[in-house]
Amino acid sequence: MFLALRELQHYRFRSVLIGGIVALIAFMVFMLTGLTRGLAQDSAALMINTPASHFVTTRDAAGVFNRSFLSPGEVKAITAVGGDASTPLTQSFASFSGGTEATQLSGVLLGVDPSGFMAPEITSGQGLAAGVSGAVVDHSLQEDGVKVGDTLTLKPGGETLKVLGFTGAARLNHQPVVFVTLDRWQALNPRTRGSVSAVALKTDAAVTSQISALGGLSVLTRAEALQVLPGYKEEQGSLTMIQVFLVVVAAFVMAVFFYVLTLQKTPQFGLLKAIGASTRTLAGSLVAQMLFLTVLAVAIAALVTLGIVTLLPAGIPFALTLPTLLSASALLIVVAALSSLLSLRTVAKVDPLIAIGTVT
Amino acid sequence: MTLTAHRPQTAPASPSSSALLTPTLVLQDVSKTYGDGDGTITALHPATLVVQPGELVAVNGPSGSGKSTFLSIAGALLRPTTGQVRIAGQDLTALSDAGLPAFRLKNLGFVLQSSNLIPYLNVREQLTLVPHLAGEDGRDARQQAEELLQLLGLSERARHFPDALSGGQRQRVAIARALMNDPQLILADEPTASLDSVRGREVVELLAQQVHAHGKAAVMVTHDERVLDLCDRVVSIVDGQLRE
Structure with missing residues (x-):
C-alpha cells in the first residue's frame, strides 16, 4: 500500500489523467444506465411494475x-x-x-x-x-x-x-x-x-401449463411479454450494447495503461525483488494502486452523475436508483481488478537478476 | 558469535588472525553453466572465495568476464550449477526459491549501479522501505533511518527525491539503504559507475569505513582500478576464471 500510494502521489499528473479517463467512462456508464432504465420506464412502466407474473x-x-x-x-x-x-x-x-x-x-x-x-x-x-x-x-x-x-x-x-x-x-x-x-x-x-x-x-408454472394445454394460446412470462413489446427490445438492446462496450473499453484502457507502466518499471521491480520484496508484495501494490484509482474515479463519477440528474430537464426519461448505481460501480471496480491480471503476470516474471549489470 | 562446532565445517580454515570467526560468505567450488549437452556455455568456472567479517573484497575484471554472474550467485539471486554457497552460516541450497527473497531482505545489503533508487520515494523513505518490506515498520525503523542519514551526512537531504540528488549522494543513499537491515554481507555492483574519480573514491571509502567499523563483509564488483587500493583484497575474474 505504501509504495502504491507514494507512487500515485509522486506522479500526480499522471494519476489524475488516468483517473480522469476512468471517471469519464464511469460517468458515461452511469448516465447511459439511467437513460436505459428511464426509457424502459417510459416505454413500459406498466409491464415493469405490474403485479402480474x-x-x-x-x-x-x-x-x-x-x-x-x-x-x-x-x-x-x-x-x-x-x-x-x-x-x-x-x-x-x-x-x-x-x-x-x-x-x-x-x-x-x-x-x-x-x-x-x-x-x-x-x-x-x-x-x-x-x-x-x-x-x-x-x-x-x-x-x-x-x-x-x-x-x-x-x-x-x-x-x-x-x-x-x-x-x-x-x-x-x-x-x-x-x-x-x-x-x-x-x-x-x-x-x-x-x-x-x-x-x-x-x-405459478403449474397453472400456466394447464392454461397452455387449452390450446391456441400463447402464455408468456412478464419478462418475455416485455421483450416482445414493440420497440422495447430494440431500444434497450442498443443502449445496453453501448454500455457493454464502455465497460470493455474501460477494462482495456486500464489494462493497457498499467501494463505499459509495468513494462517501464521492470528495472525497478527487479531492484525491489533483489532487495527482497516478494512478488506478492509487488503484485499487491499494483492491485492496490489500480483499485485505489478506480474506486476514487468511480466515486467522483457517481457524485457528478447524482449532481447532473438534478439538473436534467423533466422531459428526459432518466431513472437511476441507488442500488443500480452501486452495482454499476461494483462492476467497473471488478473489471479494473481483473484488468490488472495482465500486468501481474509481467511482475511475477521479472527476474531480480536484471538489477545486477548484464549477466555474462 | 561462538564456534559453530555442531555444523559440519566445509569451508577452508581462515588464514588470518580472524580464525575464530565464522566466515560471512563462503563460495565453495561454485560454477555456472548455461544450456546442456554440446551447447553448454560456462559463465563461471568452479571458484572458491571466503570473505571474513570486516573484509571488503573487490572483484575486478573486464566486462563480460563473469563478474555479474559471480555477484548474482554471492547475492542469492542466482543458484550455481555446482558448488555450495554459505552466507552467515546458512547453506543457500537448503533454501527454497520462495525463501530466497526473505533471506535477502534480512541478511543482505545491495548497492547497485547509479539507477538503484526508487524514483518516487524521498531519501528517508528509500531507507524505511527496507524494514517496511520486512513488515517491521515503526519507531525503531525510523530511528535507525535517522541515525544512518546522520552518519552518512544525508540528514539535510532526507526529504529530497532521487532526481534532486547528485550521483555521489545517490550512492550514499544506496549505501545507507543497504545498511538498514543491518546485513552481515553487502554486495556492491559497480557502485562508482557514472561517478567522477573523487566522488567514486568517496563512495568506496564510505563503504570500506562501514565494513570495517561494523564488522560487515562486502563484495564489490568493479572495473574501476582507482578504488582498488581501498579494498582489503582484490580478486579478478577473466573469462569466467577467478584468480586471487
Whole structure:
C-alpha cells in the first residue's frame, strides 16, 4: 500500500489523467444506465411494475397485446382455470383532447376489471369501480394540464371520459395509459365484439401449463411479454450494447495503461525483488494502486452523475436508483481488478537478476 | 558469535588472525553453466572465495568476464550449477526459491549501479522501505533511518527525491539503504559507475569505513582500478576464471 500510494502521489499528473479517463467512462456508464432504465420506464412502466407474473394472448399474437383478440369463450376457459389469479385486460390506442393545451393527446386505452389485480392503484382522486364510465389516467398526463374532474373527448367519435383519478407508473408503448372498466372499453370499441387482448395471471408454472394445454394460446412470462413489446427490445438492446462496450473499453484502457507502466518499471521491480520484496508484495501494490484509482474515479463519477440528474430537464426519461448505481460501480471496480491480471503476470516474471549489470 | 562446532565445517580454515570467526560468505567450488549437452556455455568456472567479517573484497575484471554472474550467485539471486554457497552460516541450497527473497531482505545489503533508487520515494523513505518490506515498520525503523542519514551526512537531504540528488549522494543513499537491515554481507555492483574519480573514491571509502567499523563483509564488483587500493583484497575474474 505504501509504495502504491507514494507512487500515485509522486506522479500526480499522471494519476489524475488516468483517473480522469476512468471517471469519464464511469460517468458515461452511469448516465447511459439511467437513460436505459428511464426509457424502459417510459416505454413500459406498466409491464415493469405490474403485479402480474404471466400474460396469455392468442398463439398467433405471440404475446403482442395489440395483435391479440381472445374471444369471450377463451377468456372464460382461461379464468375458469386461473380463478382469482387471472384477470382480463384489453388494449387499444386512443386519441383525445383535454387539459389546458389545445394540442391533441394520445394514450393507451386499457380496459381492466376494477376488482381484479390489474386495476390501477390511484395516487390522487378516485379509483375505478364497476359501472363507472370515467377513467383513471397516468400522472404523466398532468404535465399536459389534465386534472382530476377534467373531461377527455375521444377522437373522432366524440365520446367523453371523466378523469376520476391519477395513477403512477402506468405507461405502455411510450404513451400514458388511460384505464377504464372492461364494459366501458367494450362500449368504446364495438368492433372488437367482446374480445379482449390478454389475460393477466398472477400464478405459478403449474397453472400456466394447464392454461397452455387449452390450446391456441400463447402464455408468456412478464419478462418475455416485455421483450416482445414493440420497440422495447430494440431500444434497450442498443443502449445496453453501448454500455457493454464502455465497460470493455474501460477494462482495456486500464489494462493497457498499467501494463505499459509495468513494462517501464521492470528495472525497478527487479531492484525491489533483489532487495527482497516478494512478488506478492509487488503484485499487491499494483492491485492496490489500480483499485485505489478506480474506486476514487468511480466515486467522483457517481457524485457528478447524482449532481447532473438534478439538473436534467423533466422531459428526459432518466431513472437511476441507488442500488443500480452501486452495482454499476461494483462492476467497473471488478473489471479494473481483473484488468490488472495482465500486468501481474509481467511482475511475477521479472527476474531480480536484471538489477545486477548484464549477466555474462 | 561462538564456534559453530555442531555444523559440519566445509569451508577452508581462515588464514588470518580472524580464525575464530565464522566466515560471512563462503563460495565453495561454485560454477555456472548455461544450456546442456554440446551447447553448454560456462559463465563461471568452479571458484572458491571466503570473505571474513570486516573484509571488503573487490572483484575486478573486464566486462563480460563473469563478474555479474559471480555477484548474482554471492547475492542469492542466482543458484550455481555446482558448488555450495554459505552466507552467515546458512547453506543457500537448503533454501527454497520462495525463501530466497526473505533471506535477502534480512541478511543482505545491495548497492547497485547509479539507477538503484526508487524514483518516487524521498531519501528517508528509500531507507524505511527496507524494514517496511520486512513488515517491521515503526519507531525503531525510523530511528535507525535517522541515525544512518546522520552518519552518512544525508540528514539535510532526507526529504529530497532521487532526481534532486547528485550521483555521489545517490550512492550514499544506496549505501545507507543497504545498511538498514543491518546485513552481515553487502554486495556492491559497480557502485562508482557514472561517478567522477573523487566522488567514486568517496563512495568506496564510505563503504570500506562501514565494513570495517561494523564488522560487515562486502563484495564489490568493479572495473574501476582507482578504488582498488581501498579494498582489503582484490580478486579478478577473466573469462569466467577467478584468480586471487
